[in-house]
Amino acid sequence: MDKTAYLARLIEDRTKTWFLARPRRFGKSLTVSALKSIFSGEKELFKGLAVEKRLGEERFAPRPVIHLDLSDTVISRDLESFEESLRDLTVGAANQLKVVVRQNKPPSTVLSDLITETYSKYKSEVVILIDEYDFTVTGLLDEQDKADSARKILREYYLKLKSKENYIYLTFVTGITKYARGGLYSAFNSPTDISLELAYGTVVGFTQDELERYYSKELDDVANTRNVTKEKILEEMKHYYNGFCFDGQTFVYNPFSTLQFFRKKCLIISGTDRERQVSW
Numbered sequence: 487m488d489k490t491a492y493l494a495r496l497i498e499d500r501t502k503t504w505f506l507a508r509p510r511r512f513g514k515s516l517t518v519s520a521l522k523s524i525f526s527g528e529k530e531l532f533k534g535l536a537v538e539k540r541l542g543e544e545r546f547a548p549r550p551v552i553h554l555d556l557s558d559t560v561i562s563r564d565l566e567s568f569e570e571s572l573r574d575l576t577v578g579a580a581n582q583l584k585v586v587v588r589q590n591k592p593p594s595t596v597l598s599d600l601i602t603e604t605y606s607k608y609k610s611e612v613v614i615l616i617d618e619y620d621f622t623v624t625g626l627l628d629e630q631d632k633a634d635s636a637r638k639i640l641r642e643y644y645l646k647l648k649s650k651e652n653y654i655y656l657t658f659v660t661g662i663t664k665y666a667r668g669g670l671y672s673a674f675n676s677p678t679d680i681s682l683e684l685a686y687g688t689v690v691g692f693t694q695d696e697l698e699r700y701y702s703k704e705l706d707d708v709a710n711t712r713n714v715t716k717e718k719i720l721e722e723m724k725h726y727y728n729g730f731c732f733d734g735q736t737f738v739y740n741p742f743s744t745l746q747f748f749r750k751k752c753l754i755i756s757g758t759d760r761e762r763q764v765s766w
Contacts, residue, residue, distance in 0.1 A: 487692070487696055487700045488535045488536055489513075489517070489520075489689060489690070490520065490532060490535045490536045490537035490538075491536035491537065492686060492689040493517070493520060493521060493524065493537055494536060494537045494540050494546075495685070496658075496680075496686075497521075497524070497540075497545055497546055497656070498540070498543075498545050501678045502651070502654065502655070502656055502657060502675065503647070503656075503657040503658075503659070503674055503675050503676060503677040503678065504656070504657065504658045504659065504677060504678050504680060505659045505660075505661075505664070505671070505674065505677040505678065505679045505680070505681065506658070506659070506660050506679075506680055506681055506686070506689070506690075507660070507661055507662060507663055507664055507679075507681040508660070508662065508681070508690055508691075508732075509662060509730075509740070510662060511740065511741070511742035511743075512690050512691060512730075512740060512741065512742070513690030513691060513741050514617060514618075514660040514690065515555070515617050515618075515660075516690075517660070517689065517690060518553070518555075518615045518617045518658065518660060521613070521615055521658055522551050522553055522613075522615055524537065524541070524546060525546075525548055525549050525551050525613045526548060526551055527548035529541050549608075549610050549611060549612060549613050549655055550583055550604050550605075550607075550608040550610055550612045550613070551612070551613045551614075551615060552579050552583070552600060552601070552604060552612055552613070552614045552615070553579060553582075553615045553617075554575060554576065554579055554614070554615070554616050554617070555575075555617040555618060556572075556575070556616065556617065556618045556619055556620075556621040556622060557617065557618040557621045558571070558575055559571040559572050559575060559621065559622055561621070561622050561625040561626060561636070565632065565635050565636060565639070568622060568636055568639070569592070569593060569639055572593040572639065572640075572643065573589070573591075573592070573593045573596055576593055576596040576597050576600055577589050577596060579600060580596070580599070580600045580603070580604075583600075583604050583607070583608075584607075585600065585603040585604050585607050586599075586603060587599035587600050587603060592642070593639065593642075593643050594639075594642040594643045594645070594646050597643055597646045598646045598649070598650060601614075601646065601647075601650040601653050601654065602650065602653060604653075605653040610655075611653060611654055611655035612653060612654055612655060613654075613655050613656050613657075613658075614647065614654055614656070614657040614658070615657075615658050616657070616658070616659045616660070617660050618660060618661060618662075619640075619644070619659050619660065619661045619670075620661040620662060620663060620665055620670065621661075622636045622640060623636060623637055623640070623665060623670065624661075624662060624663065637665070637670050640670055640673075641670055641673045643673075644670070644673035644674055645673045647673070647674055647675055648673070648674070648675040651675050657674070657675070657677075659674060659677065664679065664681070681732065682732055682733065682734075683733065684733045684734070684735065686733075687731075687732050687733025687734075687735065687736050687738075688733070688736055688738055690738075690741070691730060691738030691739060691740065691741060692738055692739040692741060692744055693736060693737075693738055693739075694724070694728065694737070694739075697720075697723075697739055697744070698720070701744075701748065704748040705719055705720065707748075707751070708747075708748065708751045711751045712751065712752075723739070723744070723747065727739045727740060727743050727744055727747070
């Protein structure tokens with residue numbers, strides 16, 4: 487399934503900071519990985535895809551990529567542990583790029599070092615990819631004081647993306663929600679939020695057409711296993727899995743739930759480990 491035309495549209499735009507909110511396990515991390523591969527010059531991964539013909543253009547040229555996945559930080563213990571894990575995450579990104587940063591400083595300072603030192607070493611503006619930017623705050627919703635403290639740490643961290651704007655080529659951020667409280671979202675430099683835009687409504691997730699076109703064999707396999715028609719399978723899948731609409735027009739299937747359905751060949755009740763046996 488080719489979603490790279492959306493990435494090509496995003497990259498060719500002159501906007502520097504992008505934000506995409508989607509539920510968990512909806513394809514955000516895969517989108518981040520695809521952007522990383524594009525800017526890492528991994529052209530072989532895109533053979534036959536929509537973005538392939540654009541990879542020789544200057545806007546798509548390889549650049550150093552700082553990839554930060556905030557779901558790798560620690561939120562189950564004290565705030566000092568969270569701050570340390572955020573620092574470690576940033577130092578790890580520096581190690582991957584083989585740049586030197588001050589490791590005994592606050593995470594925000596380490597990020598600042600990482601951006602400037604990467605720019606200096608590679609003589610190029612950097613691409614910054616931040617996955618699950620709100621992971622810490624959403625994981626602490628039942629501990630408000632702790633969440634507020636974590637938000638302050640993250641705000642200082644993300645503010646470095648504003649102060650170092652001249653070193654950055656493109657920033658792409660994902661999360662499950664847009665946090666206005668505490669200025670967490672506003673810490674980014676004037677991000678363009680494409681979460682509900684018509685042009686990007688199906689950037690992740692499976693449309694009905696994509697499901698039937700790319701998973702025809704899997705649909706046949708389930709129909710044969712359950713001894714029902716493909717039309718019946720599609721009817722039940724649409725009822726249970728096709729309830730997401732982000733652009734006000736097109737509904738999409740959750741990729742994880744859909745692929746789990748094909749693997750187990752039965753409908754899965756969301757949020758549980760039980761399998762729902764429907765009357766086919």
